[in-house]
Amino acid sequence: MIKYEINGGHPLSGSVYISGAKNAAVSMLPAALLVEGVCRIENVPDISDVRLLLQILSDMGAMIRRQSPNILEVDCTHARNVTAPIEMVRRIRASYYLIGSQLGRFGRAKVAMPGGCNFGVRPIDQHIKGFEALGARVEQLDGYVCAEAPEEGLTGGHVYLDMVSVGATMNIMIAAVLAKGTTIIENCAKEPHIVDLANFLNAMGARISGAGTDIIKVRGVEGLHGGSYCIIPDQIEAGSYMAAVAATGGDVLVQNVIPKHMDCITAKLREMGVRTEEYDDAIRVIQDGSLRRANIKTMPYPGFPTDMQPQITACLSVANGTSIITEGIYDNRFRYAAELVRMGANIQVNGEVAVVDGVERLHGCSVKVCDLRAGAAMVIAGLAAEGRTTVEDVHYIERGYEDIIGKLCGLKADIRRIETYSDSRTDAAG
Numbered sequence: 001m002i003k004y005e006i007n008g009g010h011p012l013s014g015s016v017y018i019s020g021a022k023n024a025a026v027s028m029l030p031a032a033l034l035v036e037g038v039c040r041i042e043n044v045p046d047i048s049d050v051r052l053l054l055q056i057l058s059d060m061g062a063m064i065r066r067q068s069p070n071i072l073e074v075d076c077t078h079a080r081n082v083t084a085p086i087e088m089v090r091r092i093r094a095s096y097y098l099i100g101s102q103l104g105r106f107g108r109a110k111v112a113m114p115g116g117c118n119f120g121v122r123p124i125d126q127h128i129k130g131f132e133a134l135g136a137r138v139e140q141l142d143g144y145v146c147a148e149a150p151e152e153g154l155t156g157g158h159v160y161l162d163m164v165s166v167g168a169t170m171n172i173m174i175a176a177v178l179a180k181g182t183t184i185i186e187n188c189a190k191e192p193h194i195v196d197l198a199n200f201l202n203a204m205g206a207r208i209s210g211a212g213t214d215i216i217k218v219r220g221v222e223g224l225h226g227g228s229y230c231i232i233p234d235q236i237e238a239g240s241y242m243a244a245v246a247a248t249g250g251d252v253l254v255q256n257v258i259p260k261h262m263d264c265i266t267a268k269l270r271e272m273g274v275r276t277e278e279y280d281d282a283i284r285v286i287q288d289g290s291l292r293r294a295n296i297k298t299m300p301y302p303g304f305p306t307d308m309q310p311q312i313t314a315c316l317s318v319a320n321g322t323s324i325i326t327e328g329i330y331d332n333r334f335r336y337a338a339e340l341v342r343m344g345a346n347i348q349v350n351g352e353v354a355v356v357d358g359v360e361r362l363h364g365c366s367v368k369v370c371d372l373r374a375g376a377a378m379v380i381a382g383l384a385a386e387g388r389t390t391v392e393d394v395h396y397i398e399r400g401y402e403d404i405i406g407k408l409c410g411l412k413a414d415i416r417r418i419e420t421y422s423d424s425r426t427d428a429a430g
């Protein structure tokens with residue numbers, strides 16, 4: 001078992017370097033299946049979701065070389081159309097991109113229904129609608145999605161998404177790259193990682209335009225070739241460190257960010273009284289007074305991201321006054337609130353709305369993580385709380401945050417990782 005032990009109540013200071021975007025990396029690796037050649041990808045975050053996808057690709061016959069911890073060469077030229085083991089697929093939401101990439105490359109795909117964080121029902125009907133618009137026959141059988149292109153292959157189609165979906169936008173884009181003719185996707189998601197995936201595929205020879213707007217056009221090409229690409233910095237990782245400074249106080253330079261991508265988060269932190277200074281590829285965050293209340297509603301980009309909702313709630317639990325947080329993307333993303341309440345927060349959840357009455361301080365205790373961003377919220381709360389917090393089930397956190405302990409120790413946090421073995425030996429790092 002792995003847990004983190006935090007002695008809270010200390011301001012953060014120094015600088016932190018942000019890794020490559022998780023949700024871009026986990027779409028690009030499956031998309032690399034479309035490429036017959038070597039994809040050299042820089043700024044790949046070293047996180048467990050990425051390691052799992054690399055294992056799946058490698059089991060399919062992809063050649064993977066790690067040039068440094070964050071630079072990979074992925075060559076899927078000789079990949080085979082293998083069904084990834086259900087136990088692996090169910091551990092990661094992004095395994096749904098294998099449906100688009102296997103269908104695009106091999107004309108058929110059999111992929112277990114994806115897992116991922118539990119925020120209520122997370123259907124993939126819009127992905128399926130898109131594959132069908134390209135001519136594929138799609139069935140769900142015994143927990144698997146089975147998709148098959150017609151004999152003549154996929155052909156371009158027109159898809160109007162019923163809701164703005166990150167996964168469906170990217171998956172349809174992936175499947176359409178090698179289809180004959182042009183595909184139009186309307187009502188697309190516009191997150192920075194959508195643009196990043198399109199840029200990655202274009203660097204390998206695809207013809208995608210409009211990514212980052214409501215309408216994406218994919219002109220099918222005969223094949224993709226190898227190339228080099230560097231993943232954008234992770235907006236949510238950066239936002240999580242900014243929120244940590246807001247909650248603990250301090251002065252931190254968050255390096256390797258695209259400030260424009262951070263606007264939706266920076267604007268809210270400013271409203272809460274946090275000072276920020278923007279540079280070309282860094283944001284300095286300074287917090288020395290008390291936080292002000294704020295209302296938040298999560299929305300698709302460029303709105304406030306749902307993936308920052310738990311972290312900002314942790315901050316608002318120690319702000320002056322009452323804040324109202326409305327979750328606009330998922331049915332059930334407040335499961336973590338009960339753990340913050342154990343630390344002394346005053347939060348009432350009613351369906352998609354949480355009312356947070358700020359308290360003077362949180363106090364350390366033992367808390368459990370229920371998903372990735374909830375985990376980041378527990379760490380932030382622990383850093384801000386008085387006394388010792390033990391955070392359990394941190395494997396969720398390590399799915400998406402590279403070296404969180406090393407980075408926080410670099411900011412002078414008192415945090416360590418403790419690995420407990422069944423014979424009760426313990427190992428500590430950081």
Ligand code: EPU
Nearest residue numbers: 023093094122123124125126127165166167307329330372
């Ligand atoms: N939805 C449907 N049908 C679909 C697809 C989506 O009803 O076919 C609904 C979802 O249930 C949800 C909403 O539409 O209510 C939006 O879901 P979306 O498809 O945008 O989410 P996702 O692709 O499953 C990705 C990220 C999530 C992030 C969301 C929203 C990956 C691997 N996951 O999920 O990231 O919360 O977009 O931005 O990219 C995280 O990183 O912590 C994380 C959960």
